[in-house]
Amino acid sequence: MTAVDTDSAQRRRSGVRRERAEVTREHLLHTAERLFAERGLSEVSSRQIVEAAGQANNSALAYHVGTRADLLRAISRAHVEPITRRSRELFDETRGSSDPGEYLGCLVRPYTEHLASLGTPSWYARFAAQLATDPAYVGVVLWAPELAALLEDAHHAMSAHVPDLPSELTRLRYQTARLAVLHTCAEQERAAADTGVPADWELIGDALTDGITGMLLAPVRPRPHQG
Amino acid sequence: MTAVDTDSAQRRRSGVRRERAEVTREHLLHTAERLFAERGLSEVSSRQIVEAAGQANNSALAYHVGTRADLLRAISRAHVEPITRRSRELFDETRGSSDPGEYLGCLVRPYTEHLASLGTPSWYARFAAQLATDPAYVGVVLWAPELAALLEDAHHAMSAHVPDLPSELTRLRYQTARLAVLHTCAEQERAAADTGVPADWELIGDALTDGITGMLLAPVRPRPHQG
The missing domain is CATH 1.10.357.10 (Tetracycline Repressor, domain 2)
Structure with a gap:
């Protein structure tokens, strides 16, 4: 494997990672919007959003979206x-x-x-x-x-x-x-x-x-x- | 003390108790209305209402008003x-x-x-x-x-x-x-x-x-x- 190959493989991998992160973020936003609409804004915790979106990691929302204000603003x-x-x-x-x-x-x-x-x-x-x-x-x-x-x-x-x-x-x-x-x-x-x-x-x-x-x-x- | 005196003293005491219960109930309703308006319906627990109304007993709301639907209906x-x-x-x-x-x-x-x-x-x-x-x-x-x-x-x-x-x-x-x-x-x-x-x-x-x-x-x- 040449240095050029490694470079392009790395770029490809990082592109895939970015794309996956974007899909996860979109899915979290949609899930949050649905839960907020159905149950009420203040009824729904970050943990519930993360769980309903099928994410294992409790900090997924903070990582992919940010604070609660960031979340509401993004939706x-x-x-x-x-x-x-x-x-x-x-x-x-x-x-x-x-x-x-x-x-x-x-x-x-x-x-x-x-x-x-x-x-x-x-x-x-x-x-x-x-x-x-x-x-x-x-x-x-x-x-x-x-x-x-x-x-x-x-x-x-x-x-x-x-x-x-x-x-x-x-x-x-x-x-x-x-x-x-x-x-x-x-x-x-x-x-x-x-x-x-x-x-x-x-x-x-x-x-x-x-x-x-x-x-x-x-x-x-x-x-x-x-x- | 005659039997008649005891009777009337009991009636008086029970009247005072009823009046006190009514005052407590009104105070719980007013406190709940204020907290609901300021923080949002689903932000406010029964415990918070009882505490904000200065009641020592956590079951005061259930005793004086009833369920959450009873509370909202009474307000x-x-x-x-x-x-x-x-x-x-x-x-x-x-x-x-x-x-x-x-x-x-x-x-x-x-x-x-x-x-x-x-x-x-x-x-x-x-x-x-x-x-x-x-x-x-x-x-x-x-x-x-x-x-x-x-x-x-x-x-x-x-x-x-x-x-x-x-x-x-x-x-x-x-x-x-x-x-x-x-x-x-x-x-x-x-x-x-x-x-x-x-x-x-x-x-x-x-x-x-x-x-x-x-x-x-x-x-x-x-x-x-x-x-």
Whole structure:
């Protein structure tokens, strides 16, 4: 065996090792996402994830993924990145529209289309809703800079075409719209997983787009308790 | 001491014992609600509740309240009952109206008024949102028969005054409206607890009423991917 042969054999072996490590990492992420969605974020220990993924070594999660925050961030990014990319494409095609519903569709439909692409059962919608509600993690790991930039651009594009409200009320309506989408998708995903009947994500995406458009365009009604 | 005196002393002692047990029970419920809201439902063990409530006996929770489902049900009922009672009153005053927003106000405002009555920090909105999202408890303990009857009456009263949609879409819109209210209130309560600045529950109640009215009245828009 020559020195060149040894070198190339070593490279090959190290390539195989890297590939195996990547497969193990992916498997740990999928297993964690499923357990989190089914049992709840704080119900599931690192040990349970490692065991359910069939790994013998208890430190496999720390080695392949990192801390619990790293784990939640890695699961999130694998979904948030393609969703945000698609939203950005649609948004760029929609620029110039005076119809807030079109912009909201660019934000909602890539999410429901992504959920549809995952098949039944999927776990991500429940995972994302829990991450957004859990007192220990809320706001800490869900956020992607590209998503924040996209949401800001979308708010800006819509601002001339929604009622001119005090900023407090506008913020509240966007918050409610975000939570409505997040939690409706989670409940629909859970129902699909429980019954085995796939969710109609196209219908859900359209209904949510119509619904939050109606919410953002709603007039402020006079109150009996005012004045 | 006569037999009559002994009798009345015994009755007094047993009355005091009952009263003390009731105080202990209330204190356990309040402690549990706070811990659940702050740390998450599944983060908190019975032992932690008993300790945080300053009870020496580990079985205090089982003795005074019962199982975990009994505990969650007892916390829920203490809030759901007065909210539902007030909603029913308002609903009965509103009967005959053709304005869906008025009916929705009867459902939303008693909830935000109840949260306002709890002061800052309150815990119930976060507790309720977690209970509605937790895979282990969703739908199991939150439900009160009077609330179910009220929601049915409200749907019926509104049905002639909202767009005539396929029942699947109508159900989806009501689900989204419920989740929007539940989770917006939870996030607002959390922000108030974190900052110490009380939430403006009157503004939030009005904004949610306007928002979900807009959502239920929203037209179904034509879709590029249809036909």
